[in-house]
Amino acid sequence: MSPTLLPAKQMWSAIGSMALCVAMLIASEFMPVSLLTPIAADLNATDGMAGQAISISGLFAVLTSLLIAPIAGRYDRRHVLLAMTVLMLVSLVLIASAANFSLLMVARALLGMAVGGFWALSTATVIQLVPKAMVARALGMIYMGNAVATAFAAPIGAYLGAIVGWRAIFWGLVPLVLLNLVWQLRAMPSMPPKAGIPVSRVFALLKRRHVAFGMTAVMLTFSGMFATFTYLRPFLETRTGVSASQLSLLLLGLGLAGFLGTKLASKLLEKEKLFPMLRWLPLVIAALTLSLVWLGGRLESAAALMIAWGLVFSAIPVCWSAWLAHAMGDDAESGGGLMVAAIQLSIMLGGAVGGLLVDQITIVASFLFGSAMLVLASMVIGPGFRLGRHPAQPETID
Structure with a gap:
């Protein structure tokens, strides 16, 4: 669908859903920074080992960001972005219920795939959704999601984690991601596949x-x-x-x-x-x-x-x-x-x-x-x- 033909309300709703998804991704990726000590203690790991939970998500984000363009070119962009959100949802459930450090690392790997895939496609998706004159404004909204997550996720995680435990923090993100997924389903238009890169x-x-x-x-x-x-x-x-x-x-x-x-x-x-x-x-x-x-x-x-x-x-x-x-x-x-x-x-x-x-x-x-x-x-x-x-x-x- 041409950006100029997309109704303004749906266009900005789609951008809003992407901004919320970015906020959830950033909050999920860096939440362990504020919960590093209790995660390590609960899973019988050192602080350094717990820090690898951030590193492993980075590894899979690297691989996905490099491979997502050729793959995404074969499918409707809407479906690819929805798949990244589902991956984030699954990873949060696995993190919150992780019985050991190995399962935590698997869950973080899935999250890394969601982060790398979504970010790599975000700019190109914005260009496809909005007219050229509004691209900067749309990108600004998405980066605002990043800023909000960076500002509030870590302190809220540290404060509430001391009260309800680190697992409850990740369980608390699950309904928010579910709402985001529903929003994306309603707002994201079909974006037919193009030639893969x-x-x-x-x-x-x-x-x-x-x-x-x-x-x-x-x-x-x-x-x-x-x-x-x-x-x-x-x-x-x-x-x-x-x-x-x-x-x-x-x-x-x-x-x-x-x-x-x-x-x-x-x-x-x-x-x-x-x-x-x-x-x-x-x-x-x-x-x-x-x-x-x-x-x-x-x-x-x-x-x-x-x-x-x-x-x-x-x-x-x-x-x-x-x-x-x-x-x-x-x-x-x-x-x-x-x-x-x-x-x-x-x-x-x-x-x-x-x-x-x-x-x-x-x-x-x-x-x-x-x-x-x-x-x-x-x-x-x-x-x-x-x-x-x-x-x-x-x-x-x-």
Whole structure:
């Protein structure tokens, strides 16, 4: 169906259902960050092992994001997106009822498939649903779902998890996903299959020098951030000595700062500051991470640093989305799959290496590793010439 022929009410309802699905996916994927300690204790695992639950979802998100375009090209896009939502639903039921760590990992793998598949198709789906002039607004609604989940999922999970237990938190997400599935069934129009995109076309983008450098920087940046983000709860519990209520407030502060970070990043992008932001934000978050190691023993210092950390953390994905439009605007669907794969692989590696360091050395070692990756990312980016910015051109994303 042509976007211009879709009734406005149904069009925005479909976008709304996608935004809610994104919120549920993000909440489900990163909820273990706020529940890491009780999950580990209940399943007789270490904190580092529990952190691998985030890593395994990243692995399957990588595989799915790379393979979904060729598969989705054979089927109605509506059915593919609904299948991703069903996968999320099944994974939540399995997580909530997991009797052992192995079943938890299987459930997280299914969730990773849903995350990778949905995100890889989201931009192309929006373009198919709405007129070109409204694409930016529609994408903004979807990213708002991301921001809402980032702001509220972790603190609510930490607070309620201490009252009703971590399993009840995941059971609580099940009816919300069911409602989302019903909404999608009613709102999503049929989107007939088109010619599939071969996997070779996705990887062919890496032959472009600026894309190869960009993806390297993406992986260094996100692996560095998630080597820290994944283990914030055990750090705050052991180093800062926070209670459950204090932990939820700190995570809420981090999440709410994300709204401001997203807005500030958008404003700076409008002023054509893309490449300076890509270069300097990783250094800022590395400095904040090291400051947290040094000053995080005091609650007041930890709170201030967490807010600042959340501010920068939320701005970085916005900048890389803008770079995607700048660097691969001629093949956004393939580029989107490649970007999702790179980010999810980075989440997996950051969480996995961080988990090993937490178990074998200390949490501080994981934070130091993350900071080193962020510094390397900034070095790879440099002034931006390697990422496609011509020395003689202004810093524009167009």
